[in-house]
Amino acid sequence: MMVKIAFFDTKQYDIPAFEEYGKERGIKFKFLEPRLNSDTAHLAKGYDGVCVFVNDIVNKEVIDILYSYNIKFIVLRCAGFNNVDVKAAFGKIHIYRVPAYSPYAVAEHAMALLQTSNRRIHKAYIRTRDYNFSLNELTGVDLHNKTIGVVGTGKIGKIFINICKGYGMNVVAYDKYPDPNLDVKYVSLDELFSKSDFISLHCPLTDENFHMINKDSIDHMKKGVGIINTSRGGLIDGKALLEGIKERKVGFACLDVYEEEGDIFYEDKSGHILDDDTLRSLISMPNVIITSHQAFLTKEALNNIADTTTQNIVNFYDKKVCENEVCYRCSNIENCKKKRNIKCF
Numbered sequence: 001m002m003v004k005i006a007f008f009d010t011k012q013y014d015i016p017a018f019e020e021y022g023k024e025r026g027i028k029f030k031f032l033e034p035r036l037n038s039d040t041a042h043l044a045k046g047y048d049g050v051c052v053f054v055n056d057i058v059n060k061e062v063i064d065i066l067y068s069y070n071i072k073f074i075v076l077r078c079a080g081f082n083n084v085d086v087k088a089a090f091g092k093i094h095i096y097r098v099p100a101y102s103p104y105a106v107a108e109h110a111m112a113l114l115q116t117s118n119r120r121i122h123k124a125y126i127r128t129r130d131y132n133f134s135l136n137e138l139t140g141v142d143l144h145n146k147t148i149g150v151v152g153t154g155k156i157g158k159i160f161i162n163i164c165k166g167y168g169m170n171v172v173a174y175d176k177y178p179d180p181n182l183d184v185k186y187v188s189l190d191e192l193f194s195k196s197d198f199i200s201l202h203c204p205l206t207d208e209n210f211h212m213i214n215k216d217s218i219d220h221m222k223k224g225v226g227i228i229n230t231s232r233g234g235l236i237d238g239k240a241l242l243e244g245i246k247e248r249k250v251g252f253a254c255l256d257v258y259e260e261e262g263d264i265f266y267e268d269k270s271g272h273i274l275d276d277d278t279l280r281s282l283i284s285m286p287n288v289i290i291t292s293h294q295a296f297l298t299k300e301a302l303n304n305i306a307d308t309t310t311q312n313i314v315n316f317y318d319k320k321v322c323e324n325e326v327c328y329r330c331s332n333i334e335n336c337k338k339k340r341n342i343k344c345f
């Protein structure tokens, strides 16, 4: 039997790997351009399952529409699932994700952003293209002996910590569930904010850490702090960050994600006027670098995403407990049934 999947928000880079792995596993993808939302959900009619990415909207309304079409599962081709109302899906539609596709890709991108900002590579690149070989305003700092605060010490955070150690940095970390086997100094979030020269976010976005970087936390940071976010935009209050930059409190910010990225990132908006004043102001700052949620984008990651996503579909039909299934209980380790080898539902 050929499984039919409606694949929303298709990017040209998705297609080769998904076609290859789909063929191997008896899965046919219909590559659709629109993002999934309540207006486009009808496109999933007649399919067995749905495949979505970070900016598809999978709220209660969308879930109810998909359920009415007898959609049995949604496979996310990403790690974060904050765009899915997992509570609304519970008991109706199974949700799978790709927990890791290349933690190296994201961790390495975070360091690339940090060093680009610190050493003003983005400025130097533009200058030398215009035969401007002046070094004015390009001074950075040695990373050696500087303190970096890493929030979230999961797969990506751990690799990022190792990269930082390679630079001879002092690493402090905060995690809601610290890893006792990790060779790092865990501190409270307040201490991390107040002691770090640079702060890099590697935790998921949840209700409790929404806007964890806000006016108050920025007030408690060191003057000149560099903030790197390759995790989820909602972790940072964009307006507070902009104020922090204007007040010269924040030395630089590198954002691969942005709270309101939904209708903007991944699209060619050149020639358009951006309605988002905060994003426009951030982009205009000389010490802000924004990449369009591309930290994951390596060849290795794209193959791993297609491999795991198609395997998740196979696992759904095998009806086995699947480590990659998520439900509303999974965000709390104590309540997560998979840990006891029981299916989410």
Ligand code: NAI
Pocket (backbone or CB within 6 Å): 079, 080, 099, 100, 103, 106, 151, 152, 153, 154, 155, 156, 157, 174, 175, 176, 177, 178, 202, 203, 204, 205, 206, 208, 209, 230, 231, 232, 256, 257, 293, 294, 295, 296, 297
């Ligand atoms: P992971 O699940 O391996 O690690 C996440 C860590 O965060 C865990 O150790 C967990 O205990 C910790 N955590 C949970 N809640 C927390 C809180 N409130 N405060 C502090 N720590 C908390 O996840 P992984 O693979 O390391 O990914 C981290 C995040 O990176 C993902 O949630 C996703 O949002 C983001 N990501 C971004 C990508 C990009 O292209 N920019 C690509 C892949 C992931």
